[in-house]
Amino acid sequence: MQEIKKFLPLSRPTISKETIDEVVNVLKSGWLATGPLTQKFETELSHYYAERKVACFTSATAGLQAALMAIGIKPGDEVITTPMTFVCTANVIAMLGAKPVFVDIDRNTFNIDENKIEAACTEKTKAIMPVHYAGLPVNLDVIYQIAKNKNLRVIEDAAHAVGSSYKGRKIGTFGDIQVFSFHPIKNMTSGEGGCVVLDNENEYKTLGLQRFHGIDRSIWDRFSKKGNSSYDVVIPGFKSNMSDIQAAIGLHQLSEVEDMNAKRRHLAERYREAFADMDDKFAMQAQPNYEYIHSGHLFPICLRDGDKRDKLMSYLKENMIGALAYYAPVHLFSYYQKEFGYKKGDFPETEYVGDRIICLPLYVDLSEDEQDYVIDKVRDFFN
Ligand SMILES: *Cc1c(COP(=O)(O)O)cnc(C)c1O
Numbered sequence: 359m360q361e362i363k364k365f366l367p368l369s370r371p372t373i374s375k376e377t378i379d380e381v382v383n384v385l386k387s388g389w390l391a392t393g394p395l396t397q398k399f400e401t402e403l404s405h406y407y408a409e410r411k412v413a414c415f416t417s418a419t420a421g422l423q424a425a426l427m428a429i430g431i432k433p434g435d436e437v438i439t440t441p442m443t444f445v446c447t448a449n450v451i452a453m454l455g456a457k458p459v460f461v462d463i464d465r466n467t468f469n470i471d472e473n474k475i476e477a478a479c480t481e482k483t484k485a486i487m488p489v490h491y492a493g494l495p496v497n498l499d500v501i502y503q504i505a506k507n508k509n510l511r512v513i514e515d516a517a518h519a520v521g522s523s524y525k526g527r528k529i530g531t532f533g534d535i536q537v538f539s540f541h542p543i544k545n546m547t548s549g550e551g552g553c554v555v556l557d558n559e560n561e562y563k564t565l566g567l568q569r570f571h572g573i574d575r576s577i578w579d580r581f582s583k584k585g586n587s588s589y590d591v592v593i594p595g596f597k598s599n600m601s602d603i604q605a606a607i608g609l610h611q612l613s614e615v616e617d618m619n620a621k622r623r624h625l626a627e628r629y630r631e632a633f634a635d636m637d638d639k640f641a642m643q644a645q646p647n648y649e650y651i652h653s654g655h656l657f658p659i660c661l662r663d664g665d666k667r668d669k670l671m672s673y674l675k676e677n678m679i680g681a682l683a684y685y686a687p688v689h690l691f692s693y694y695q696k697e698f699g700y701k702k703g704d705f706p707e708t709e710y711v712g713d714r715i716i717c718l719p720l721y722v723d724l725s726e727d728e729q730d731y732v733i734d735k736v737r738d739f740f741n
Pocket of ligand 1: 416417418419420443444446447489515517518538539540541551552
């Protein structure tokens with residue numbers, strides 16, 4: 359068996375020379391904050407997302423929170439989401455004084471179980487926040503039908519879903535509101551960053567205020583030649599505007615993301631083929647029977663025997679392979695237990711998966727030789 363000399367992380371970004379040159383140009387330009395490149399990035403993102411409105415933020419977390427505020431979520435409201443997510447999905451709900459109402463997942467797809475959403479709705483429910491876990495789109499038709507019947511908003515946490523599509527339509531080109539992440543671990547990056555995609559003009563304006571002190575005109579306009587330096591403050595906003603340094607990275611990544619995703623999907627397919635005979639040891643993410651394209655963001659496996667999970671993690675680490683147990687169920691974090699009364703046993707499918715899941719290395723620059731090494735080590739562990 360081949361040996362490996364460098365640590366193979368769970369993920370790492372691929373940054374082209376053009377991207378690096380562009381960042382250097384920004385640094386030399388004299389304008390580093392939100393400016394022409396951020397505007398250009400938003401325009402390009404808008405083209406990518408069917409000409410819908412796009413607002414960039416310093417992170418998807420900031421975008422999710424601003425989106426919840428823009429649709430009017432307030433203390434006492436309830437927002438439905440999945441406990442199998444990165445904690446920020448629920449944190450942003452809690453930070454607004456609203457209650458994250460978790461709905462259990464499907465243990466085969468690891469996505470929220472759309473058939474359990476309706477039963478979780480109450481008079482206080484205002485929105486549903488599904489997560490396209492690992493890049494596999496949730497069953498949006500069912501979710502949007504529930505939202506329509508009950509007059510709820512939908513904010514898709516699409517942090518994993520840049521380039522995913524559902525029934526022939528790219529995530530972000532249709533529906534209510536989508537939030538994408540450009541954190542370096544995601545399918546495309548801007549260093550840190552994220553964006554909100556939406557249609558409503560007033561909500562779009564609110565996002566613009568929220569990310570910049572509640573000031574009613576852009577800072578670039580104020581400093582540029584044509585600018586007028588007076589401004590009004592109409593709400594108490596945050597400071598979560600994207601910088602032109604980030605936008606410079608994001609612009610190039612956006613032009614490369616389809617090719618990068620093709621590479622990810624190719625590697626994911628190789629894992630699937632290599633593990634086709636391992637079904638008694640672990641499950642791979644189920645493939646729903648609706649038409650979809652997976653972004654290839656993560657490659658999770660769910661061990662049949664939960665006692666082996668941490669042993670496999672250590673075994674991989676000893677062998678220079680990074681793997682992560684994504685995610686620890688959110689409802690079991692102490693804050694969520696104390697504040698909202700969640701406890702072990704509330705979401706058995708999520709807890710089952712949470713005890714058994716491991717994500718294997720998957721990134722554009724993972725060579726097939728390196729991937730074969732990961733495959734061999736995973737197989738070795740079970741033999
Ligand atoms: C990464 C991630 C986020 C947050 O993205 P940031 O840009 O880091 O704020 C939100 N939701 C999910 C599911 C994520 O994986």
